[in-house]
Amino acid sequence: MAFMKNGSFTVLLSFLLILCLLSVSPAETRGQKSMGAREAKAEEATVYVPMPEPGKKVVIGNGYYLVYGFDKKPKLGTVIMKVEIFSTEGRKDTSFGVKANADMPSMRGAHSSGDRSFAVSRRGDYVLPISIVMPGDWEIKLTVTKDGKIIYRGRHDFNV
């Protein structure tokens, strides 16, 4: 009798332990999911103007324009994105902050690069390597800042 009581006590303990584990982990998962969804929603709400094709002038305001392009037609692997910013007089300007976030809209977040800053090359180009890890539709969201303030948001959609 004592043994049986002991046995059922062990079963009860195990049951409680499992209940504990079950109730903790889904709550955590739910918390992470809703936070991710909220961030994704905020990201979706931000407007990025579709940019003209690579090589074309993109007016970014304040009397400036940019021209962007890639070291090769984007394909699987790493492509280097290049952005040049000019004043209306055609002078190159490297005093801007330029960031890009590459992602696949159909599976948002799965391969998102996050907002990454371009480096400024010796020639005064803003350059950033971008990893294309899957064939399909891609987007690059570009953000340009001046003195820490966002002055332009543009997007480039393309297919690999």
Ligand SMILES: [Cu+2]
């Ligand atoms: Cu993908």
